[in-house]
Amino acid sequence: xxxxxxxxxxxxxxxxxAISLLAVAELATFARAxxxxxxxxxxxxxxxxxxxxxxxxxxxxxxxxxxxxAAFKKKLKAWKNAKKYRGCRFQSPKKFLVRSxxxxxxxIQPKAHQRAVRYRAEKYGYLPGFHxxxxxxxxxxxxxxxxxxxxxxxxxxxxxxxxxxxxxxRIKKLCKDDDEKYTAKGIGGLRVGNTxxxxxxxxxxxxxxIDIDTGRNPCCGCVDPxxxxxxxxxxxxxxxxxxxxxxxxxxxxxxxxFYWLGRDTLQDTMHFEFLGDPDRILP
Numbered sequence: 034x035x036x037x038x039x040x041x042x043x044x045x046x047x048x049x050x051a052i053s054l055l056a057v058a059e060l061a062t063f064a065r066a067x068x069x070x071x072x073x074x075x076x077x078x079x080x081x082x083x084x085x086x087x088x089x090x091x092x093x094x095x096x097x098x099x100x101x102x103a104a105f106k107k108k109l110k111a112w113k114n115a116k117k118y119r120g121c122r123f124q125s126p127k128k129f130l131v132r133s134x135x136x137x138x139x140x141i142q143p144k145a146h147q148r149a150v151r152y153r154a155e156k157y158g159y160l161p162g163f164h165x166x167x168x169x170x171x172x173x174x175x176x177x178x179x180x181x182x183x184x185x186x187x188x189x190x191x192x193x194x195x196x197x198x199x200x201x202x203r204i205k206k207l208c209k210d211d212d213e214k215y216t217a218k219g220i221g222g223l224r225v226g227n228t229x230x231x232x233x234x235x236x237x238x239x240x241x242x243i244d245i246d247t248g249r250n251p252c253c254g255c256v257d258p259x260x261x262x263x264x265x266x267x268x269x270x271x272x273x274x275x276x277x278x279x280x281x282x283x284x285x286x287x288x289x290x291f292y293w294l295g296r297d298t299l300q301d302t303m304h305f306e307f308l309g310d311p312d313r314i315l316p
Contacts, residue, residue, distance in 0.1 A: 090159070090166050098170025109195060112315055119316050121199035126292040126308035127152075133297060141232050150234055156311055157190050157239045173239055177223055182243070187222040190240030192311040196289045197243075199314075203285040213281035217245050242306040249277040250303035252294075265300075276302035289314070 112119060128134055130152065135145035151168055158173040159165035178191040183201055208214060221244040224237035236242035253265035253275055260266075264275045272295045273280060283293050290309020294301035 090170060094170035096170070102171075102176070105192070108315055112195060118202070120202075121195055121289050122313050122316055123288050124290040124309040124313055125287075126290060127310070130308040131292055131297075132294070132299075136233065139298075146233070153234075153236070153239050153241070157192065157241060160234070160238050163234065173223075177240055182220060183217050185217060185220045187220050187243065188240070189222040189243070192314070193241055193307055196291070196307060196309075196311075196314045199289050200285050200291070203288065204282060208279060208281035208285065210281075213279050215277065215279045215282050218249075219247070220245050221247075236306040242304060244303045245278065245305070247303050251275065252299055252301040252303065254297075254299035255301065264302075272296065272300060272302065275300060278302065 129145065130149050135142045135149055150163075150165070154160070154165040154168040157169075158171050158176055159169040160173055173190065176191050177188055178194055179186060179188050180194055180197065181187070182197050183204070187197075189197065222237070222242070223240040224235065227235050227238060229235045237244075251262035251265050252259045253262065254260075264277075267274075269275050273283075276295060283295070286305045287293060290307055290313075291305045292308045294304040294306065
């Protein structure tokens with residue numbers, strides 16, 4: 034083989050390799066965009082950076098949080114170690130925390146939204162950069178825990194751990210028939226970047242939201258590529274036809290204060306967020 038022929042082949046192989054790398058990079062970018070925009074409404078304005086925090090945590094609030102957290106951990110430990118499973122309290126989402134109560138026609142209602150955000154900060158901690166320190170004694174990041182849900186690892190706010198334990202036990206007990214079964218392949222919980230735009234704050238930042246199998250349970254009202262998902266494009270008589278999740282799974286979450294965002298105008302069928310009272314989870 035001549036030197037010129039070998040050089041031509043090497044050049045051709047290098048081009049093929051470069052094109053392959055570019056294709057992989059584009060697919061990875063597409064996948065990241067799909068995940069990052071899972072909660073972004075189709076009419077969302079351009080995202081802006083969160084302002085830096087300027088206030089400090091009040092020392093009295095900090096001490097009160099330490100006492101409340103110690104009491105919670107003690108109660109959680111006793112609940113986990115009890116000889117007989119005691120379960121969690123049934124509860125419904127608080128109406129003022131449900132997204133439709135502060136987002137009307139894709140527009141945030143400032144007063145209603147601020148009320149919901151303040152409640153979350155008081156219960157779960159502040160988020161750096163959102164000026165919520167005055168409502169809390171600690172940051173959300175100080176209260177994150179790792180656990181397994183249906184065999185899959187997830188990071189969430191520690192206050193939600195017992196609720197997810199109860200959801201899992203209910204699913205395993207009741208969702209056994211063929212039309213009620215569902216096997217989760219991937220889940221997501223806490224995030225550090227805001228996926229909502231236009232001033233709305235994702236509950237993933239507070240560690241109180243969970244996404245299940247983003248590829249199988251689309252957000253039909255979000256930005257591209259979600260509306261092009263097959264389940265979003267075909268005619269459907271109910272929202273249950275736009276998700277692979279079963280009613281039994283959805284009902285199991287909703288028994289314990291979780292809200293399924295499939296019921297929202299976003300039709301975000303992968304997404305559950307705890308909108309109950311965390312102080313009422315444990316009996």
